[in-house]
Amino acid sequence: MQFIDLKAQYCALKTEIDHNIQTVLDTGVFIGGPYVKELESKLAAFVGRKHCITCANGTDALQIAYMVAGIGAGDAVFCPDMTFISSTEPAKMFGATPVFCDITQDTYCLCTESLERQIQAVLAEGKLTPKAVVAVDILGNPCDYDAITAICEQYGLLLIEDAAQSFGADYHGKKCCAFGQIATTSFFPAKPLGCYGDGGAIFTDDDELADVMRSICVHGKGPGGKYDNIRVGVNSRLDAIQAAILLTKLKALAEHEITARQVVAKRYSQAFEGKLKTPFVAENCVSIWAQYALLAADTAQRDRIVAHLVAMNIPNMIYYPTPQHALPVFQNEPHYAETFPNANDYCARTFSLPMHPYLSEAEQQRVINAVLEVL
Known part of the structure; x- marks a missing residue:
């Protein structure tokens, strides 16, 4: 018995996965290419977002979200106390302060009462600037986005949805990854939608944010391409073989x-x-x-x-x-x-x-x- 049986899944989807991988091998297009473009389009449509930008892993997706938001020293980032470190790691990395909030007793997601208490405590102290909330759909269970969105709007905070564990889940008729100015997910093999290595994606409806995130993913490239560097970026791309695998798995997930x-x-x-x-x-x-x-x-x-x-x-x-x-x-x-x-x-x-x-x-x-x- 396997905790998560990826072998059983592969056996069920083997014919199409093997065909897609072989197509990548035959074309020799291993970075970018038609499978990556098709996957981004289908992922965006699945969750109901305007833009999907794939990247190398779910942690990179969160880091890029922090980067495009300009989170840094003197900023407070609010996040649940029960999550994986990747949700809060970029805050520490960029010199911001992670401010932890308790979870609910039922869903184990971010507790909105605790969130508001922590925001008010930061404001009362006056040392940090409240900047963003990272809402984590823990264990695949969606957060209370109506309440969290209202709090973010009240205090002028950016909302980032960490949907690393919740791709395919629903909140009030909308798919996870559809919430916040930016949403991120992971395609680590054990995730509900996983590839055969590392992979991740970022979602937004904002055209300008999407352009900046695509730039950051390729060393801060500008209109002239990867040698026209207009900002500091990273090297974070989903390769074509992983995209080919994910296309088959996305279909199976939905069906x-x-x-x-x-x-x-x-x-x-x-x-x-x-x-x-x-x-x-x-x-x-x-x-x-x-x-x-x-x-x-x-x-x-x-x-x-x-x-x-x-x-x-x-x-x-x-x-x-x-x-x-x-x-x-x-x-x-x-x-x-x-x-x-x-x-x-x-x-x-x-x-x-x-x-x-x-x-x-x-x-x-x-x-x-x-x-x-x-x-």
């Missing part, structure tokens, strides 16, 4: 994988309801279930369950064991009034089970039985 993920999640939730804290998805939202994360009663129970799963050769993971504020790299960042009770509690109790659209019912029942044996 059947989103539905299959819902079926797997529903089986798990029915089996564990009332025994463990099962994931919550808000009304009019669809999670893409990048991970299926349960909360045990406490750390001790979580550790017993994990130990039994390991003994039974059932893969499992903990997303994430440490909240951002407790990481050594961020230990000197200001906490203001927040003590992050929800993030601390989540990290102490969470564990995740195998989750992918090709997980058989028999495999899932084996996982369920192993967890129930401990309970």
Whole structure:
């Protein structure tokens, strides 16, 4: 059994993936080319955005978003305390200050009450300039974008949607990556839409922002091309083979994988309801279930369950064991009034089970039985 079975997915999509890869090899166009252009067009259409700019990975996508926003020293960037470091790493990299906010008790996404408290604390202190909010659709579950957007508009903050885990999810009828002035995602192999290496994408409806981001991706190129450098940029491109693979996977995601993920999640939730804290998805939202994360009663129970799963050769993971504020790299960042009770509690109790659209019912029942044996 695999935690995320990429081999099973490849076997299901092998004919078309192999054909597309062979086409790239035959043409010899490995950087850029028709597959990259087609993918960007289809990704933009899928999420309902005007522009999609592919890049080398999801972390680069976030870094480029920070760069185009001009985030730097003296700026405060607000982000959830429970996420992967790539959401906040660029703030530290560019000399800005990450200001962590607690998560909700149900969706585990950015808590809007905590966000507003932290914004007001920064303003009251007067040392930093509130600049941006990074809203992370954690575990594939969308944030409350109505509330977050309203707060950003009230305080004049740029909203960046970190949809690294949520490509394919819905919020009130709109796809994730459709929110904020800029949205980013990752095509790391384990993501709901993953390639066979690294890859990422940036989305916006703003023509000017799109032009600047395309420039940044290629060493700050100008109208004259990559030797006409008009700004400091990076080298961040999605290669043609990855684009060819993603075109096939995007089609499969839309046609059947989103539905299959819902079926797997529903089986798990029915089996564990009332025994463990099962994931919550808000009304009019669809999670893409990048991970299926349960909360045990406490750390001790979580550790017993994990130990039994390991003994039974059932893969499992903990997303994430440490909240951002407790990481050594961020230990000197200001906490203001927040003590992050929800993030601390989540990290102490969470564990995740195998989750992918090709997980058989028999495999899932084996996982369920192993967890129930401990309970």
